[in-house]
Amino acid sequence: MRLPAGGPVAPAEPGLGVLLHTGPFHAAFRSAIRERGLTLQRLQARLASRGIPLALSSLSDWQHGHRRPGSASSFRAVRALEEILGLPPEALMRLLVAPYPVPGKVMPLRPRHGGDEPTGELARLLDGLPGSREHALDVVHAEEKAVIGADRRTASFWRRLVVRCVRDGADRYILRYFGDRGCRIDRVGLFGLENCEVGRVLRNPSGVLVGEILFGETLACGDTWVFEYRIEDGTGDPATECAHGFRFGEEQVVMQVRFHPAALPVDCHAFAQPGLYDPRHRTADLRINQHHAVHLVVQGVTSGVLGIAWTWPQRDAG
Template identity: 30%
Template sequence: MTDEAILQGQATTPFAGALSAAIRDRGMTLARLQERLAAHGNPVSRATLSYWRSGARRPEGAQSLAAVADLEQLLGLDDGALLQLLGPTQRTGPLGPVAFPFDEDPTEQRVRETFLAMGAAYPDPTRELTIHAVTDVGPEGHVRRRTARVLVQATSGVVTAVPYVEISTGEPTPPPGFEALGGGRISKRYTHPSNEVHGFLFELERPITSPETMLIEWAVTYPPEIEVSDGSGYGVAFQARELLLWTRFDPAWLPDWCDEIEETPAGRVVTPRMLHGARSLHAVRRGFGPGALSMGWGRGERPTTD
């Protein structure tokens, strides 16, 4: 069967349909198109062009996208006419190793038990591509609210819900309040018998199939009896593209010292930070994980560590 015969199938995507129509309208053969692309420094096989036209595959990667831009010119189309039809990438990208973001074995076991109690898989088949987490410290110096806006991606299969946990290792606490702010709802809550791990299941407003993404937002509020006063952070099991922490202090309570703490399989790094007259601090990492990033603070002398 010739390439041209293969191309008679129905186009299955907007990109494939537009490419197919442009090739037909220009009276161009795949062989000729391949030759002209190669002459322009964008070699693409006829089989690949066939896949693109039928919708069996889509262009991915810098070299393929450069070839698509060249196709627009060769087929007499406006700049971006084909590229804009591709939409977001369909690749998950490199996932990297998966690891529990903290090194306490009992804590990992409690997290696993909490996930399973909520009906979630462990490890969870999603990763967080972008995380913007905000912590608000009240006038008594205690954390009162944390919000997180997260771009989650399905890494395998179909995902309907994402589990999250609040951890207070060595300090049993009553459960905080969990609230969904966007992208879905909280369908389950669970407190581990240790009272050191509190979980919730965030049900997405629609299922996503790998490698689709969805933006969600949730909040955790701490009642007065939970006196979280010395830090807040965020852990990721996979590598995240961006992790941003923003800690905001009430003007009635400003710390004397702050630390930025990074914990990864490579070790623990503590970096002193200063407010310099501001009322907030932020820390950002790109291409970070697995691991945890946190901010610690206090009044008086900074504790010494061995």
Template identity: 30%
Template sequence: MAKPIIGGELAQVLRTGPFSAALHLAIEASGLRLDEIQTRLAEQGIMISQTTLAYWRRGRSRPERPASLLAVGSLEGILGLPADALTAQLGPRRPRGRWLDHQPGTMEMTEVWSDASGLEGLLEDIDTPVHNILQRVSMHDLFVLGPDRTVTTLTTRAVVRATADKVSRSVVVYHNDDGDGGLPTIHPVRNCRIGRARTDAAGKFLVAELIFDRVLGLGDTAVIEYELRFTPGPCADHYHRAFPAETGDYLLQVQFAPEALPARCFRYSRRRENAPDQGLREVWVGTTHGVHVVDRDIAPGLVGLRWEWD
């Protein structure tokens, strides 16, 4: 059994919740993997899958059935917590339904896209919770197109702040909504390295870990930069960034080749991929063949640019 580890951010979250954040921080403090926790529960006659534990940890679902509540009581002992430390976070049973354990200002990534059937399994495989522990201070995307009107690279720089102690990684999700051209490869540029990377069988989603160059303490920031590299595909006519959580600042730049400039460009935002455009306005391509938009206080949803070639 793990020794009691109560202090810092874990102690605070045990007082304030939510359950998912408390469970995540307790697991991190214990140093145990999910398979080790599952084994220790099984030794007590409690059969809980790793997927279920991952769901609880990420806020995708929460324990409500009697067998699940029994497991939570055992988890408190396994993770070195006082009795009822996790159970007290659950409160009364709530109405059934998905996505009920969200933090304010967040959206499940699987909710953003109209067809996310291949994404859920990839996120569970990577198992990197982010909503409760990383605040997105700013993001900068540079989307570069070649003379054949196809995308060549997408370079992203992100500034994140840890809202918990001992945060070492984040997760990247890329969606191929054109249906052709395949998925890009991901490469580190600055202050990070690539961990596990997974793609779905339909070739719609790439999910990858970004491992920071240091472990963040509560309130620490990290500046990470990575690049997606594409093989030739269909002509690109848009790019948008999905935001599962509130973000401070966002800069999107699209760079065109001098010999392949669009006729018109438009900025847009959407709540979800198949929702109507909001905030639609025309933006102009500069003399250096680029266009950009800057937004602040981004709500969960999509922000992007689209263009017409002729």
């Protein structure tokens, strides 16, 4: 499965290289402090030596997500912290704000629409499902597996989710699926496996599908629900990636790609990108295990795109 252009297990919290591209700010800041091996007291002292007084409570709040830097003096401190922590310029600042054309105003760097296109094929499909962009469910845990066949195509995609209802009345989950290049989306099948059934399914010839996964019950705020679904594909060009777009925060996601023994790739790696159409950053090398699979475990990601990519060896000319 692809998103539009766009052996070892990743740590429970994504590494610093991932967090600097996906955020959130507090997790990236905490990871940078950990890698640098500095205490908050040392950070405070180094800031003071630069003429930037900052309370320890503020540093603590920033790294735990209780508060975010928002004033001009705080931004000055963040830029100094980037230098102290050995980070590239704007590495932390870009997770907070970006320049706005009107002097003196700022706006969030991340697209406010998250993983949804405000225009284009996906937007038109979502418009056909009322309420499809509402935030009614939080993802507590998600496991997903892409199965790559002997022909190098994505044969199937399986997903199991544990969600928590954040408002009364939720009774469905809206999935978004991007087929590989050359996908015959009209031949792609969607199946409810556990605690759900498939509702309306809309498709676009470009290879995009959105569908309703119906729970059969109406949830109250705070209720949790466990469900599974599977997508049968096998119609596109050889797959080279499996990606996950984060519309809202998800507590934990486990991504796995399993390859047919007759179709093993080379150069498997994890990648991250801030948004659907932003530049991609390689974040870690991944090793295929003896069962012909690679996986990635991430936790606490709030937005952006994470995924696994690979390269196919050249086929024998003969």
